[in-house]
Structure formats: C-alpha cells, structure tokens
Amino acid sequence: MSSDRLIYLPLGGAGEIGMNAYVYGYGKPGKERLILVDLGVTFPDMDTTPGVDLILPDITWLAERRDRLEGVFITHAHEDHVGAVAHYYEQLGAPIHARAFTANIARAKMAEHGHPDTAVRVVSPWPETVTAGPFTVGFAPISHSIPESSGLVIDTPGGRLVHTGDFKIDTDPVVGEPFDREMWESIGADGIKAMICDSTNVFSEHAGRSESSVGAPITELIQGRPGMVVATTFASNVARVKTLAEAGVRAGRSVCLMGRAMNRMVEAGKQTGVLTGFPATIPPEEASKLARESVMLIVTGSQGERRAASAQLANGKYNGITMKEGDTFLFSSKTIPGNERGVIRIMNQFSEQGVDVIEGDDRYHVSGHANRPDLDAMHKILRPQILIPMHGEHRHLREHVKLAKSNRIEGVVAVNGMMIDLGGNAPKVAEYIETGRTYLDGSVKIGAMDGIVRDRIRMALNGHVMINVIIDEDDAPLGDPWVEIMGLPETGRARAPLVDVLEEDLAQFMGRAGDKTLADDDKLEQGLRRVARQSTQTETGKRPEVTVVISRLTE
Incomplete structure (x- = not known):
C-alpha cells in the first residue's frame, strides 16, 4: 500500500469570497510535490483596513516550501484569482500557466513589477495538458463572466480531481465558450475522486439565466431614455461590455468606453481573439461634443470605487463630461457584499444631479456563478466521490455540503488553513495550517497581525x-x-x-x-x-x- 497522500489546502477563498489560493499536493507526508491553483486578491475598506491598497493571501507556508512547488495554474483573469501573481512571483518563483486571455492580463501585471513575461506560459484548452511533477493538469473551458474561464482537470496517482473555478451553465454566453455538457460528461466518465466546486450562489434556488438574455431589455431601456445613458459593469465582464455596446448602437447612440481597466480588458479580448465584432467606439473628447441623447457611456466603477469613472462622474466631471438632469445611470452589475456604502454614495450623488439611477434590476444583469440548480446539475454530470466546496463564506460551504449529501456525495467543509487528505474513501483533516492575510500598504507588504493597521484604526477612532x-x-x-x-x-x-x-x-x-x-x-x-x-x-x-x-x- 502506498504511503503517499493526496492533499488539498486552501490558503484563501474558502470561508470567504475573494483572494483565492488553493494548494494541491501528492507524495509522502511532509514531502509532497505541490501545485497552486489561482493567486488572487481582495479589496480593503475604510472601516477595517484604512489606507491599505490590496489584501493578499498569506503564502508563508507555501513560500517556505517553494522548492516543492511545480507550478501555478490560473483558472481565469478576475482579480480575485490572478491579482497577486506579480506580487508573489519572487517568493514563489514557479512558472505560471494560463490560457491566452488570462495570460495576457497576467503578463501585464508581471511587466508592471519588472518580472519576465516568459514566466507566464500559455496553455491550450482541454484535451491538451501540462505535466507538473506528479500532476497532469488540463484547462477545460467553462462558462463564466469573463472569457476563457476554465475548470482544471487534475490527474494524480491518487485519482482525478476537478477544480471547477468560477462557473455557470450557460450555453449562449455572448463572449467565450458555451458550457459543453458532453465534454464534462466525458471528463467524469472514468470517475472523479473529488470535485472542488464554486459555492457562491448555492442559496439561489432559481435557474441561472444566460448572458444573452440581457441584451434586449437593455436595448429597450436605452431607447426609452431622453438624455445621455451611462452604464457600468465589471470591466472584466467583456461579454456584458459588448452587450451594452451593441444595445447602445441598436438604440442609435455613439458608444464611448471610459476607465483604464475597461479599455485594457477590451483590448486584451481583441488581442487574444476572444472578443470579435465589438462595435466601434468614440473617444471622450468626441462624446462631449455630441447631443446628449445620441451618446452612451460604458464606464468603470460598478462597486463604488472612489477613483473609477463612475465616482468621478458622480463628483462632477470626468474627461470633460458632466451628468445632467434627465440622464440615466445603469448599474448592469450586482453589488458585492461590503461594497454597498460606496455604491449608495454614488447613487445619491447622481440623484442630487437629477440623474435617474437604475440598480438591482435583474432584467439588466445576470450572475456569472452557478445557482443551486446548476450546482446540482454539475454534481450529477461528474458524480464525484467527494465534494469540497470553495469560493464562498462558511454558510455557503456548509449549504453546498448539504446539497452534495442530498445527491449521495460525501462532502466536507474545508476553510482556509484546513489541509484535507483525499486518500481513502472519505476525506479527513490531515493538519491545520496557520493562514491569514497580507496587506499591500503603499509599496510595502505587511502582516495583518503586525499592528500597523490596528494602530491606524485606533488613531482614526481616538x-x-x-x-x-x-x-x-x-x-x-x-x-x-x-x-x-x-x-x-x-x-x-x-x-x-x-x-x-x-x-x-x-x-x-x-x-x-x-x-x-x-x-x-x-x-x-x-x-x-x-x-x-x-x-x-x-x-x-x-x-x-x-x-x-x-x-x-x-x-
């Protein structure tokens, strides 16, 4: 009987939404060869982390074992999955594997920090694979709210694992690959040891809607509005950006993109070939000269970010453009829990200007994550022996385990720092690892327990x-x-x-x-x-x- 073990260890993203970092290992206990799936960030707030620029996972445990790290695999290009790759490249030193669109975003981040872009390697989609020590990893296309999202098929001597990444079942996603049920059924045909699965929308009982369903309602909305129309969404959701732009053109308006992140994502989509047929756009200086009823702006700042285009417009003027009474501002997005205050601040600022604000209307937004029926379907497609929920707060993980048990699948709640041994017929806790957060404070990384932010809060309060x-x-x-x-x-x-x-x-x-x-x-x-x-x-x-x-x- 082999003394090797197969382990799963979340360092971020399990027991929270954001800051994803998941370690897999195979080998003798304490000597396992390792891979890391995703390396993301989360964002600070003025109440708990004043002055902090970014929050990163604490990778001390992994950095101390960097000689055993075979590679980093990035499922998609959202900041909570790729945002920390450049910040930690020197500490980890392992090659970074991603599909073309994600690699384009990752290389830009590496360049900003002076790291070689050759460290980021482009991988073709499944059935192509990458060998990393005892692991063979394939990027299986899966639908989400950003192009070229992939679930990872991780083959090991201890069995096949599937790490879904963020996903939904969408057969018509506008941009990117549609969900391919036959491909996923073939992946699960020979048996899945464990599925490590997105849990974000486990409490949403209704069936998920396709990205293609929002285009017509948005077009109808724009056509019925008298003044300028401004819409915001996640810059990374280039499918929604395209939907908004096409709706604006159908409504007879000239479209202008505003915000560095928005333009960067659209450009990356065009460069990598995942974004085709994007409508022609005009620069802000031209938009400012046109009649208001003939202009549509698509801007950054859907989460109330203070320096984004939405906040700048709410403050008065941005790139020579001012909002006026009779204009419309559309949030084609969902407010992430914790960001409500910033979004409400912007809504009130626009209201004071006489701008009509539309927010929280499901006709103009669909989630990029699997609702409960989609999760149930994925369980039945893959039929894993073990289900480990991730990408969710504790309540999401616990509810997802309940759903798995209703499908006669063994489930386990594993939060950050809980190492799970996947050997045998049932998962078991192998070790508890000290985990936490690292703050990027200006240009310096500091520990969450160093006392710096605590002192800052005390000074702010007292x-x-x-x-x-x-x-x-x-x-x-x-x-x-x-x-x-x-x-x-x-x-x-x-x-x-x-x-x-x-x-x-x-x-x-x-x-x-x-x-x-x-x-x-x-x-x-x-x-x-x-x-x-x-x-x-x-x-x-x-x-x-x-x-x-x-x-x-x-x-």
Missing part, C-alpha cells in the same frame, strides 16, 4: 497626542512638557484649549514625579501617557494614541 519633554543633565525637567494634537477637538468640557489643559496636567505630573521616575525613560513615558489619556478622556470622552518624545541633555 485621535493622537504627541508629548515632548526635555530632561537636563541632572535628570530634572527643563521647562514644562508641550503637546501637539491631531484628530481631536481644540476645546473640551472645560471650554479651555485642550492643549493647555493637557500641558497643565502633564506639568503637574512632572512636578510630582520622583527621582527614580525622572531618571527612567520607560517609567516616565508610561506616566505621561497615562495622564494624557486620562485627561483627554475627561475632556473629550476619547482615549487617544499617545507618542512621548523624551530628550535628555548630556554634559
């Missing part, structure tokens, strides 16, 4: 006090402490300047301090910080972050 004191050669105060404040009101309950109140209380503390305290920087700093916080709380109700600078004169 303000900051800086105390300066000078101690002479005899360990005696040279004058009184002086104070600077940030993020605090100038006056407190005493109706006197807060700085004056703090300096008076700190001076009294210095006058009472004994020789041992004045000679010991740690004790002196501790005492000054305590007084400053107590006094500020009395005056304002806040306990601020305090920085103490002690300067000592020497002979």
Whole structure:
C-alpha cells in the first residue's frame, strides 16, 4: 500500500469570497510535490483596513516550501484569482500557466513589477495538458463572466480531481465558450475522486439565466431614455461590455468606453481573439461634443470605487463630461457584499444631479456563478466521490455540503488553513495550517497581525497626542512638557484649549514625579501617557494614541 497522500489546502477563498489560493499536493507526508491553483486578491475598506491598497493571501507556508512547488495554474483573469501573481512571483518563483486571455492580463501585471513575461506560459484548452511533477493538469473551458474561464482537470496517482473555478451553465454566453455538457460528461466518465466546486450562489434556488438574455431589455431601456445613458459593469465582464455596446448602437447612440481597466480588458479580448465584432467606439473628447441623447457611456466603477469613472462622474466631471438632469445611470452589475456604502454614495450623488439611477434590476444583469440548480446539475454530470466546496463564506460551504449529501456525495467543509487528505474513501483533516492575510500598504507588504493597521484604526477612532519633554543633565525637567494634537477637538468640557489643559496636567505630573521616575525613560513615558489619556478622556470622552518624545541633555 502506498504511503503517499493526496492533499488539498486552501490558503484563501474558502470561508470567504475573494483572494483565492488553493494548494494541491501528492507524495509522502511532509514531502509532497505541490501545485497552486489561482493567486488572487481582495479589496480593503475604510472601516477595517484604512489606507491599505490590496489584501493578499498569506503564502508563508507555501513560500517556505517553494522548492516543492511545480507550478501555478490560473483558472481565469478576475482579480480575485490572478491579482497577486506579480506580487508573489519572487517568493514563489514557479512558472505560471494560463490560457491566452488570462495570460495576457497576467503578463501585464508581471511587466508592471519588472518580472519576465516568459514566466507566464500559455496553455491550450482541454484535451491538451501540462505535466507538473506528479500532476497532469488540463484547462477545460467553462462558462463564466469573463472569457476563457476554465475548470482544471487534475490527474494524480491518487485519482482525478476537478477544480471547477468560477462557473455557470450557460450555453449562449455572448463572449467565450458555451458550457459543453458532453465534454464534462466525458471528463467524469472514468470517475472523479473529488470535485472542488464554486459555492457562491448555492442559496439561489432559481435557474441561472444566460448572458444573452440581457441584451434586449437593455436595448429597450436605452431607447426609452431622453438624455445621455451611462452604464457600468465589471470591466472584466467583456461579454456584458459588448452587450451594452451593441444595445447602445441598436438604440442609435455613439458608444464611448471610459476607465483604464475597461479599455485594457477590451483590448486584451481583441488581442487574444476572444472578443470579435465589438462595435466601434468614440473617444471622450468626441462624446462631449455630441447631443446628449445620441451618446452612451460604458464606464468603470460598478462597486463604488472612489477613483473609477463612475465616482468621478458622480463628483462632477470626468474627461470633460458632466451628468445632467434627465440622464440615466445603469448599474448592469450586482453589488458585492461590503461594497454597498460606496455604491449608495454614488447613487445619491447622481440623484442630487437629477440623474435617474437604475440598480438591482435583474432584467439588466445576470450572475456569472452557478445557482443551486446548476450546482446540482454539475454534481450529477461528474458524480464525484467527494465534494469540497470553495469560493464562498462558511454558510455557503456548509449549504453546498448539504446539497452534495442530498445527491449521495460525501462532502466536507474545508476553510482556509484546513489541509484535507483525499486518500481513502472519505476525506479527513490531515493538519491545520496557520493562514491569514497580507496587506499591500503603499509599496510595502505587511502582516495583518503586525499592528500597523490596528494602530491606524485606533488613531482614526481616538485621535493622537504627541508629548515632548526635555530632561537636563541632572535628570530634572527643563521647562514644562508641550503637546501637539491631531484628530481631536481644540476645546473640551472645560471650554479651555485642550492643549493647555493637557500641558497643565502633564506639568503637574512632572512636578510630582520622583527621582527614580525622572531618571527612567520607560517609567516616565508610561506616566505621561497615562495622564494624557486620562485627561483627554475627561475632556473629550476619547482615549487617544499617545507618542512621548523624551530628550535628555548630556554634559
């Protein structure tokens, strides 16, 4: 009996939606050869991660075993699947495999970081395969909301695995390959050890709709609107971008794309041949000169991103174009949980301008993820021995396991850091790995537990006090402490300047301090910080972050 084992280890994307990173391994325990499927990011918010630019999975465990990593395989070009490849290339050093459209996006990211584009290798679709150590990996086309999405067929000595990636069953996706039931039935014909499956829409009971179903309603909407029409969607959803552009042309309007990401994705689609027959567009400077009722803009910023075109238009003007009363703004997208505040802010800004906003109308948007009936169908097409749900919060994973059990498939909830041994007839937990998040803060990566963001939040909530004191050669105060404040009101309950109140209380503390305290920087700093916080709380109700600078004169 072989002592080798087949393992699955999510480092991101299991127990959350976003930041996907999944490790597979085969070999002797602790010596397995490894592959990584997807390496994505998630996005920060001002409440929990102020100032952070991106959130990346913590790959410490994998980086420590980079000599055993055979390759990285990217299922599709959404940021939560490909966004971190360039940030982590130096730490991992493994070749990156992707289909042509995804490779085009990945290479652009690599170039921005000065990495060789030769590290990204283009793979042909199934039945072509790539050998990576004990793994043979094929990219099986599957429909989603971005071109050339693929489920991975991973053959190992321990059995065949299918990693679905993000998918839906769509036989008419407008752009990209339609769902091929016969191909997937043939993939499952010889038996599937485990299917690791998208769980995003497991609670959606109704059958999923095709991308092709939204074109006619959008056309009808545009034709009935008097002023300029502006629509936003995910830039990566080039099928929807094409649908919107075609609807605008059918309604007799000139179409203008606005936003760097939108233009980049459309250009990548054209370069790789997945986006054909895209309507002619005009530049913003030409659009600004045309009658409003003859223009349609397709813009970035469907999730309320502050620097995207939607937010810029809501703020007043973008590329010389201003929204006016009688115009229409269409969200041809679904708001991702957590982004509601930014989207609502933009909706209200447009409303104040007299713009009609359409959001949350299912006639103008369909999801790129499999609803419950599609998931049920995929279970029955592949009939895996084991189902491991991924790409979902814990409640999605748990519900997906219930669905699997109703189909007599063994399921297991595996969240980030839970290593699953897929040997034998049932999955079992092999180890627990410490996982977390890494923040890209400006140009520097920091750990989520490093305390930097925590301190930033504390300062944002409570303000900051800086105390300066000078101690002479005899360990005696040279004058009184002086104070600077940030993020605090100038006056407190005493109706006197807060700085004056703090300096008076700190001076009294210095006058009472004994020789041992004045000679010991740690004790002196501790005492000054305590007084400053107590006094500020009395005056304002806040306990601020305090920085103490002690300067000592020497002979």
